[in-house]
Amino acid sequence: MLKNLYYEFKEFLRQFGALQIFFLRLLKNSPRVLFRRFGLVVQQVYNAGALSLVIIMVCGVFVGGVLGLQGYANLARFNAADSVGAFTAFALLKELGPVITALLFAGRAGTALASEIGLMKATDQLAAMEMMAINPIRRVFVPRFLGGAISMPLLAAVFSAVGLFGAHIVAVNLLGVDSGAFWQQMQAGLDPSDVYEGIVKSVVFGIVASLIAVWEGYNAIPTAEGVGRATTRTVVITAICVLILDFMITAVAI
Amino acid sequence: MNDSADKVDNIIEIRDLCYSRGQKEIFKNLDIDIARGKITAIMGPSGTGKTTLLWLITRQLVPDRGRILVDGKDIATMNQAELYRLRQRMGMLFQNGALLTDYSVFENVAFPLREHTKLPNRLIRHVVLTKLHAVGLRGAADMMPGELSGGMARRVALARAMVMDPEILIYDEPFVGLDPISMGVIVRLVRKMNDALNITSIIVSHDVQEVATVADCSYLISDGHVVASGTPDDLQNTTSDLVRQFMHGMADGPVAFHYSAPDYAEQLLGRDTE
Numbered sequence: 001m002l003k004n005l006y007y008e009f010k011e012f013l014r015q016f017g018a019l020q021i022f023f024l025r026l027l028k029n030s031p032r033v034l035f036r037r038f039g040l041v042v043q044q045v046y047n048a049g050a051l052s053l054v055i056i057m058v059c060g061v062f063v064g065g066v067l068g069l070q071g072y073a074n075l076a077r078f079n080a081a082d083s084v085g086a087f088t089a090f091a092l093l094k095e096l097g098p099v100i101t102a103l104l105f106a107g108r109a110g111t112a113l114a115s116e117i118g119l120m121k122a123t124d125q126l127a128a129m130e131m132m133a134i135n136p137i138r139r140v141f142v143p144r145f146l147g148g149a150i151s152m153p154l155l156a157a158v159f160s161a162v163g164l165f166g167a168h169i170v171a172v173n174l175l176g177v178d179s180g181a182f183w184q185q186m187q188a189g190l191d192p193s194d195v196y197e198g199i200v201k202s203v204v205f206g207i208v209a210s211l212i213a214v215w216e217g218y219n220a221i222p223t224a225e226g227v228g229r230a231t232t233r234t235v236v237i238t239a240i241c242v243l244i245l246d247f248m249i250t251a252v253a254i
Numbered sequence: 255m256n257d258s259a260d261k262v263d264n265i266i267e268i269r270d271l272c273y274s275r276g277q278k279e280i281f282k283n284l285d286i287d288i289a290r291g292k293i294t295a296i297m298g299p300s301g302t303g304k305t306t307l308l309w310l311i312t313r314q315l316v317p318d319r320g321r322i323l324v325d326g327k328d329i330a331t332m333n334q335a336e337l338y339r340l341r342q343r344m345g346m347l348f349q350n351g352a353l354l355t356d357y358s359v360f361e362n363v364a365f366p367l368r369e370h371t372k373l374p375n376r377l378i379r380h381v382v383l384t385k386l387h388a389v390g391l392r393g394a395a396d397m398m399p400g401e402l403s404g405g406m407a408r409r410v411a412l413a414r415a416m417v418m419d420p421e422i423l424i425y426d427e428p429f430v431g432l433d434p435i436s437m438g439v440i441v442r443l444v445r446k447m448n449d450a451l452n453i454t455s456i457i458v459s460h461d462v463q464e465v466a467t468v469a470d471c472s473y474l475i476s477d478g479h480v481v482a483s484g485t486p487d488d489l490q491n492t493t494s495d496l497v498r499q500f501m502h503g504m505a506d507g508p509v510a511f512h513y514s515a516p517d518y519a520e521q522l523l524g525r526d527t528e
Contacts, residue, residue, distance in 0.1 A: 119355075120354075120355075123350065123352060123355070124348050124349075124350060124352035125352055125353075125354055125355070127314060127348070127352065128346070128348055128352035128353075128354075128411075130314060130341070131312060131314070131341055131344070131345075131346040131348075132341070132342075132365070132366045132369070132370075132414075132418075133338040133339070133341040133342045133366075133370070134365075134366070134369050134370075135334075135338070139369070
């Protein structure tokens with residue numbers, strides 16, 4: 001039992017080390033891809049970002065709407081219903097925007113990346129590229145990693161903006177909070193540092209979510225079952241990492 | 255043949271190659287010479303690691319021991335840039351084609367050209383259509399790999415392997431799953447390319463008949479080492495039991511058809527031990 005635990009732990013460390021080396025290889029090749037093959041990155045920003053827009057916006061409206069409802073109901077007890085604008089802005093910009101976007105991103109774009117790369121591996125496409133003297137790290141992995149890492153903060157920004165819009169509809173248009181008060185309280189209550197915190201989070205989550213997706217695809221066992229498992233692991237591991245990192249960044253920021 | 259003549263003649267030399275996967279020893283002291291400008295066939299029962307050998311030759315796998323020399327240079331000592339330069343001189347046809355599923359047939363064949371050269375689009379179009387015409391699939395240029403049959407995908411992959419005009423062409427089971435017509439065409443194409451362009455071809459296959467019609471020299475691998483080599487005729491007329499069994503497809507002989515198992519009657523009639 002103890003011995004098993006020891007091997008499991010050793011295996012975890014080995015994997016973690018391999019992941020870091022993989023990450024360094026991605027970073028090392030990133031500038032070259034960014035400058036010489038920017039078209040490939042744009043293509044992946046489209047795949048990971050633009051194609052995720054609908055799900056991000058729909059979720060954003062409803063999350064914002066819920067915040068508007070809850071914020072109004074609870075703040076009204078303290079006669080502070082006007083602060084619902086500041087409340088939703090805090091919640092969205094600092095926490096829910098980056099975190100929920102990262103989770104949705106893992107489900108929509110991360111799984112697509114992992115299964116795409118896993119299938120390319122299973123069907124020898126990566127080996128074929130190697131044989132054509134084309135480096136799959138540069139041609140396949142780096143563009144996908146960069147595409148995801150660039151899209152994620154943008155998606156988080158869209159999520160927060162749409163969320164505020166949803167909260168505005170609920171609080172102002174439905175529940176009758178004064179529109180001027182809604183925006184004024186938000187402006188007065190929010191510091192630039194609050195926005196920075198959200199930006200830092202979304203950038204970190206973007207890097208982590210894309211790295212995990214690409215890594216899981218790269219590491220997938222090249223069978224139908226292996227690719228399926230890699231896809232599942234992508235979502236699970238990203239969710240865990242994002243929530244842990246969220247706690248850590250928040251603890252440092254406060 | 256003396257040593258210096260060897261060096262001129264052979265484009266690839268494999269010496270003392272050992273490779274194991276886990277506990278299983280796949281190659282034990284394997285020695286193979288591949289002559290420049292000739293068609294060399296590597297044959298053997300399935301599971302002998304023929305495909306693994308191709309992966310070792312192209313350094314997608316690294317041997318445990320032994321050397322693989324291409325043009326007299328040990329590929330284990332090459333850095334990535336040198337290795338990629340070498341691979342540009344090689345074309346490989348994968349067993350399943352390994353076409354890029356996101357791109358059309360045309361773009362698949364154009365892919366190496368677009369990545370490695372700065373040729374104008376018109377010229378790329380010209381080259382790609384020529385190669386597709388050679389494999390009889392010029393009409394399928396706009397199709398996606400998913401729409402192709404297995405045999406067609408293999409022919410597209412062959413066009414892609416040829417598109418950079420390589421010096422060495424490596425075929426992994428090129429004849430599996432082809433209908434007799436395309437098989438005949440491909441066999442002739444392999445032969446013709448070899449003669450006209452002086453390409454060195456390596457064919458891994460267990461289609462004895464087809465290989466016999468094209469190969470200049472064959473190696474028969476079993477149990478991790480070469481058991482016989484020579485021209486296809488030599489192998490056909492051999493006295494060795496193992497070679498005869500393989501070349502004539504007989505069930506009885508040194509190579510067991512059945513994977514090792516307990517006694518048949520005992521297993522059928524005996525009580526379940528579980």
